[in-house]
Amino acid sequence: MTSVPHPEATRPTPGTSVRSAARGGAIRTYLRLELRRTLRDRRTLLFSLLVPPVVFLWVGVSSGNTATEIGPGTNLAASLLVSIALFGALLTASSGGAGVAVERAQGWTRQLRLTPLEPWAYVLVKVLASMAVGAVSVLVTFAVGWYGGARMPASAWVLCALIAWCGSLVFAAFGLLMGYLLPTESVLRFLNLILVVLSFAGGMFLPFNDGTVLAEVSRFMPTYGLAELARAPLGGGTFELLPVINVVAWAAIFCAGAAWRFRRDTARM
Amino acid sequence: MTSTPAPAIAVTGLVKEFRGPDGPVRAVDGLDLVVRPGEIVAFLGPNGAGKTTTLDMVLGLTPPTSGTVRVFGKKPARAVADGQVAAALQDGGLLRDFTVLETVELTAALFGRTGPVTPFLERAGIAQIARRKVGKCSGGQQQRLRFAMALVSEPDLLLLDEPTTGMDVQGRRDFWTAIRHDAEAGRTVVFATHYLQEADTYADRIVLVSHGRLVADGTAAELKALAGSRSLEDVFLALTADDARGATYPTTAEGANR
Secondary structure, eight states: OOOOOOGGGOOOOOOHHHHHHHHHHHHHHHHHHHHHHHHHOHHHIIIIIIHHHHHIIIIIOSHHHHHOEEETTEEHHHHHHHHHHHHHHHHHHHHHHHHHHHHHHTTHHHHHTTSSOOHHHHHHHHHHHHHHHHHHHHHHHHHHHHHTTOOOOHHHHHHHHHHHHHHTHHHHHHHHHHHHHSOGGGHHHHHHHHHHHHHHHTTSSSOOOTTSHHHHHHTTSHHHHHHHHHHTTTSOOOOOSHHHHHHHHHHHHHHHHHHHHHHHHHOOO | OOSSOOOSEEEEEEEEEEEETTEEEEEEEEEEEEEOTTOEEEEEOOTTSSHHHHHHHHTTSSOOSEEEEEETTBOHHHHHHTTOEEEEOSSOOOOTTSBHHHHHHHHHHHTTOOSOSHHHHHHTTOGGGTTSBGGGSOHHHHHHHHHHHHHHTOOSEEEEESTTTTOOHHHHHHHHHHHHHHHHTTOEEEEEOSOHHHHHHHOSEEEEEETTEEEEEEOHHHHHHHHTOSOHHHHHHHHHSGGGTTOOOOOOSTTTOO
16 A cells, blocks of 8 residues: 655744744743642642741741841841741752753653753743742741741841742752752652751851851851841841852852753753 | 655664673664655564664654754754654653643643644543543553644654554554544654554555664565565564574665665
8 A cells, every 4th residue: 555645744944933932832831731730749739838837837936036126127036937938949949940850750851852842941941830839938938927926027028038039049950950960769858858958057047156167167058148148138237248159159050060961961963 | 845845754874873881782774764755654673673763863862873864854853843743752751740631732832733632632532531640541541642742743744653552452543543644634654663563554665674774665565575475574574583684685666765
């Protein structure tokens, strides 16, 4: 049996504008489906939306914390709240980044390479989806914090939330890099552990006394700069350059590392 | 539109070597092949003949060691980016916690297809499990899902690696009915399979490879005539036996014109 070939099967190459419009639609649909999938995931709900508020209610709400003023209209509970909300945002963003490696192990990124979607667009979708969940995480934690007695000026509520949320972007790159470096099957568990260690080592929850060795070491931790910046709107303290340098340097390191592994992984002919 | 359409696949002097424990291993060893638009080509060969490696190179997933691959006259990555190629590969490539429907919806969107996806689910026979999580699907259902993903992409060239593995008889019948339907509309289909019966019944043309080389190329009837047998299995065994290596068998003219 033979069939007549159909020469009209080839279609002309779509123009650049057609392609970018199609890409925009593809990214929007992917983002919607990815968000839906993430919000169904019990793990996400647990670590992003449940753990941070519960931790605050557990350790943050004591009469000591709510009664201790650390600035005008600001209590110690507020400072703890910002740290915990930041931790939730970091956990969410880094899980999103590490998800790239998890899905790679399932052959998903290979499947995507058989579609017109560019690899960078895939990473963008993963990061945007986890940032969206991170925003919800910060909002929920802050709402519970207000209910639990944390007090700070209105401007601080807004600024702290924004800085914690935007800053977590650095850890999306961290998660992406860790996903490539760690064994895939246990990457998410490892990641949680690493984040807890980094958070304490960076003085995020319990700042170290000035002058001690630990205090010096903590300044080099990737969590230190973010924690300082996120809490900066609380105390009418002076602007410090060190946390900014810390954040920029770690952002550069994580992004460069992730980009390096990512390029190696997606090298095409 | 160009006046003379480029071949769907044009492979010239294709070689792929992998590093092995005892030096390089040639998985594909100087393959030449032209597939014209609208053909349904079965790609046959024993395990390790280089079928999957060749398909990977046609898809741009693996760079060749030497030789060239052109898909509709373009580099494979370009043809993939233009949405002209889709593939259903053997395993992997699915996310467990998407539903069947979501996976197909997403695939359609990635190829810029905006129509409803339900007809494609129906043609792949998985409309009734649209809301099921992929991780809860059987192997055969996942295979049908990969097929639905390939259909919804509406490619000009469809590559299928062992497409019916794990499917029951009805699944296979549905599958091939859908494939023929699309080929009549002008789609080019290349499939690798171990089911010689499927190649015999559904392919316009059979390409037989062994040890990374092309050993026969023609219609099922031509191949049978070549080996003087009524069974494609005899042809397969005669041409791919290990002692056949290096021996020159006459190949039919079909496909040799490049």
